[in-house]
Amino acid sequence: MTFAFFNSTFFDQAVLGITPILLAALAGTLSERVGLFNIALEGQMLVGAFAAIAGSHFGGSLAAGVFAAVAAGALFSGLLAVGSALLRGNDIVIGISLNLLAAGLTSFLLRTLFGVSGTFSDSAMQGLPRLTIPGVASLPVVGTALGHQNALVYLSWGLVVAIAVFLNRTPWGMRLRGVGEQPAAAIALGTSATQYRFFVTLLGGALCGLAGLELSLGSFTLFSENMTAGRGWIAVAAVMLGRARPLAVAGACVLFGLSDALGLRLQGEGLPNQITDSAPYIVTLAALVIAGLRQRRLSRIPI
Amino acid sequence: MTVAAEVRAHLRRHVRPVLPMLGAVAVGFGVCGLIALWVGLSPSLMFRQLLEGAVEGPQLFETIARAVPLVGMTLAASVSLRAGIVNLGAEGQLALGGCATAVVALYFPAPDLVRLAMALTAGMVVGASYAALAAAGEIYAGVPVLLSTWLLTYPAKGLCGFLVRTSLRDPSTAWPSTARIAVGTRLGRLIPGTPINQGLLLIAAVAVAVIFIDRRSVVGFELRLRGLNERFARYGGVALRRQTLGVMLASGAIAGLVGAIMVLGSQFRYTDGALTAPQYAWSGTLAALLAGGEPAGSVIAAVLFAALQTGGFAMERSVQIPRVLTMVLQSVVILFLAMRGAIWKRP
Numbered sequence: 282m283t284f285a286f287f288n289s290t291f292f293d294q295a296v297l298g299i300t301p302i303l304l305a306a307l308a309g310t311l312s313e314r315v316g317l318f319n320i321a322l323e324g325q326m327l328v329g330a331f332a333a334i335a336g337s338h339f340g341g342s343l344a345a346g347v348f349a350a351v352a353a354g355a356l357f358s359g360l361l362a363v364g365s366a367l368l369r370g371n372d373i374v375i376g377i378s379l380n381l382l383a384a385g386l387t388s389f390l391l392r393t394l395f396g397v398s399g400t401f402s403d404s405a406m407q408g409l410p411r412l413t414i415p416g417v418a419s420l421p422v423v424g425t426a427l428g429h430q431n432a433l434v435y436l437s438w439g440l441v442v443a444i445a446v447f448l449n450r451t452p453w454g455m456r457l458r459g460v461g462e463q464p465a466a467a468i469a470l471g472t473s474a475t476q477y478r479f480f481v482t483l484l485g486g487a488l489c490g491l492a493g494l495e496l497s498l499g500s501f502t503l504f505s506e507n508m509t510a511g512r513g514w515i516a517v518a519a520v521m522l523g524r525a526r527p528l529a530v531a532g533a534c535v536l537f538g539l540s541d542a543l544g545l546r547l548q549g550e551g552l553p554n555q556i557t558d559s560a561p562y563i564v565t566l567a568a569l570v571i572a573g574l575r576q577r578r579l580s581r582i583p584i
Numbered sequence: 585m586t587v588a589a590e591v592r593a594h595l596r597r598h599v600r601p602v603l604p605m606l607g608a609v610a611v612g613f614g615v616c617g618l619i620a621l622w623v624g625l626s627p628s629l630m631f632r633q634l635l636e637g638a639v640e641g642p643q644l645f646e647t648i649a650r651a652v653p654l655v656g657m658t659l660a661a662s663v664s665l666r667a668g669i670v671n672l673g674a675e676g677q678l679a680l681g682g683c684a685t686a687v688v689a690l691y692f693p694a695p696d697l698v699r700l701a702m703a704l705t706a707g708m709v710v711g712a713s714y715a716a717l718a719a720a721g722e723i724y725a726g727v728p729v730l731l732s733t734w735l736l737t738y739p740a741k742g743l744c745g746f747l748v749r750t751s752l753r754d755p756s757t758a759w760p761s762t763a764r765i766a767v768g769t770r771l772g773r774l775i776p777g778t779p780i781n782q783g784l785l786l787i788a789a790v791a792v793a794v795i796f797i798d799r800r801s802v803v804g805f806e807l808r809l810r811g812l813n814e815r816f817a818r819y820g821g822v823a824l825r826r827q828t829l830g831v832m833l834a835s836g837a838i839a840g841l842v843g844a845i846m847v848l849g850s851q852f853r854y855t856d857g858a859l860t861a862p863q864y865a866w867s868g869t870l871a872a873l874l875a876g877g878e879p880a881g882s883v884i885a886a887v888l889f890a891a892l893q894t895g896g897f898a899m900e901r902s903v904q905i906p907r908v909l910t911m912v913l914q915s916v917v918i919l920f921l922a923m924r925g926a927i928w929k930r931p
Contacts, residue, residue: 320730364923373670373730374873374922378915381866385911392906393623514734521731555746559739566727566735573725 291542292426296434297500298561299538301326301509303437304492305516306523306530307444308485313525314448315481316461316474320376321361323513324383325486329354329493331387334401334504335394343407346498354490355483357383362486366478380513388506402503409433409498433495438531440488445527457481489513511562518565522572533568540564604921605874605881609888612917616909630905637898638891645778646897649850650862651890652780656787656842657868658886659794664729664835665877666798667827668811673718673733674839675865676740681711681840682847683744686762686854687752689769689847696768703769704786704844711840712833714740719832723825729832745856754853761855771849783845790838794879807831811877839865863911867893870914874921889914 305322312319329350336349361379364370388398395401409431418429448454459467460474468474496512497504515537523530544560617627638647657674664671685707692699718736721727745760754763771782798804806827810817818824846859867889875881892914896907 360919360923364919368923370922370924375919377670377672377869377873378918378922381870382912382915382919385908385915388908389619389906389912392908398906511734511738514731518731518735521728553746553749555742555749559742562735562738566721566732569727569732570721570725573721573727577724577726 287422289422289425291546292423294545295535295538295542296426296430298541299534300434300437300499301492301495302512302516302519302537303441303531303534304433304488304495305513306519306534307437307440307527308488308492309516309520310444310523310525310527310530311457311481311488312485313520314461315457315478316464317361317365317478317482318372318376319361319482319485320373320514320517321358321379321383322485322489322492322516323509323511324376324380325354325358325489326493326496326513327383327387327507327509328357329490330497330508331390331493331504332490333494333497334403334406334502335390337406337498337502338395338403343409343498346406347494350490350494350497351487352490354488354493355486358482358486358489362479362482366475366482384507387504391504391506398506400503400505402501406498406502408500408502409495431495431499433491433499436491441527441531448527492516515561515565518569522568536568537561537565602881604924605885608874608917608921608924611920612913615916616913619909619912620905625903625905629903630899633899633902633905634892634895634910636895637902638895642778643894643898645775645780647887647891647894648784649779649781650894651887652784652787652849653842653846653862653864654867654871654890654893655791655883655886656838656845657864658871658882659787659790659868659879660835660838660842661865661869661872662875662877662879662882663794663807663838664831665872666804666811666879667807667831668814669828669831670730670869671715671718671733671832671835672730672869673715673737673740674835674868675860675863676733676737677711677714677836677839678843678846678865679744679859680714680740680843681707681836682843682859683747683752683854684710684840685844685847686765689765690763696766700769700771700848703848704841707840707844707847708837709840711843712837715832715836715839716829719829722828729828741857741860744854748854748856752854759855761858762853765848765852769848770852771845779850781845781849783849786841786845790841791879791883795883798879803830862893867911867914870918873918 305326308325309319309322332353333346333350337343337346340346340349357379361372361375364375365372391401392398411429411431412435413429418425420427448458456467456472457477459470460472460477464474493509496508516534519530519533519537522533541561544557547560548554548557613631617631620627620630637643657678660674661671685703688706689699689703692702694702714736715733718729718732721732722729748762749760752762754761774780774782774784798807806817806822809820810822810824810827814824842864843859847854851858868886871885871889872882874885892910893907896910899905900907
């Protein structure tokens, strides 16, 4: 029973579920570390997902789709960069309006550019090809999940390590953390807080663009309205749960990916999908509450 | 003081704070005009259709009917925004409230009027309780309301969707929905021949109450104090935790009431997705943001957005411009305001 329940499809779906959340959460991690609360991850992902489809449809190649997703994600996050980093507007209000703008704009463009509402797909479009790692791919149960995935999956895990090293082992990473923790001190030492915030926001937009790319060209080649379905918010939760440390954030993303796959699996067992679709959100909330209660107990000081 | 000086003082106090909002609305229209041009449509035709569709003849009643739930959701957002708390889960509270209302209106054994009152109350209580979960999460576990309210939206909609597909399902309809609510338990038409129902009176009463509390009561003063400066509010002796709970209860209750009014006043059943499809919760949040959380201004902004949406339907029908463009307009307005720092500068 257990073997059949947690079969290779389960782990494959878990990895597919993890990747977009992980890429967005890395963007959120960098933002958090530089002192910006980025709740526009959801909208940036959605814009990336749409641009990936539009790019590969009109550009005629997968490469055009990849380029469009990254460029659109970065460009869209430029609004947050200008508003929040340069003009010092409220990042929460800007984030809320950007998320809604992304939803409205992608729905509008779906209708005007493709003439459809709801979902657009094009059979000629190529999805991201799966790459096989010899040896790993032939492992039982987890073979496909770990050794037969598209390039973005491997890239996302490479980025986890790269960002961890960047933040903790390089001078730029230290300055970035300094801007987030003590802006006044960082500025006094000659670091431009504005520049760091600006470029980190743009970089985060590019990462969210990749997350969107994974959603629309990763396993199916289609765009549907609001296809991010709260993944950007789960990424925000992952950043909070991992306290913006890349490895811990990645751990939180794995938890959410597994719960996503579990939901799908239970649906296959006959549970109604209205209930199983809620699984990732409930797991996320439960994890936040448990972590919060623990932290509170540890830091309780008598007043 | 001379008359001219009085006029100047009046303008400075009452008109100047509104200028950035008006400017932002103008920018929003400008951006949408550019988008229309870009996709090859005529902006002037678009705006004319938008305006005519919103206020011409019977369309005006449509706008008023649409303004009722939208003003309600705006008040739900404004109550919490006033204290600097962001309730992003009004959609879930609306759905659960509407669903609970339908259950009571269909199955509670009581005389018609009592049942109607019970159904409205059920919507408010369920909406408030669900919002209180998020408040409890922040108070006891430090989970920000902003995040938890959003995440709670999905299970709420999922639960309602599940119920109307199983135990509450009316098998005679093709769409997953409850049975039809009896005439005696409905909110009647306020003006015959129009879609305006008695819900208008309920929402107007809520609006008056919210504005009164905001301006004239200690509770309202403490809310505004926290919105302006949370640390000062704490220093001044405001019980922040209790206030968080109170704010979320009020916000959720209003959202639940809107759900109840939509079910009892216009839809007469709870249909899966029907309450959340018009995205009143989102437009309401944006309208409240446009007015910086000030309730009277929020109501005006909500009526404006309702007109925009009604006009959007007409625009889509007559010149085939997708009405979702009005959502782009609403978010661009807030984005521009927030970027200028005109509402809520960074703390």
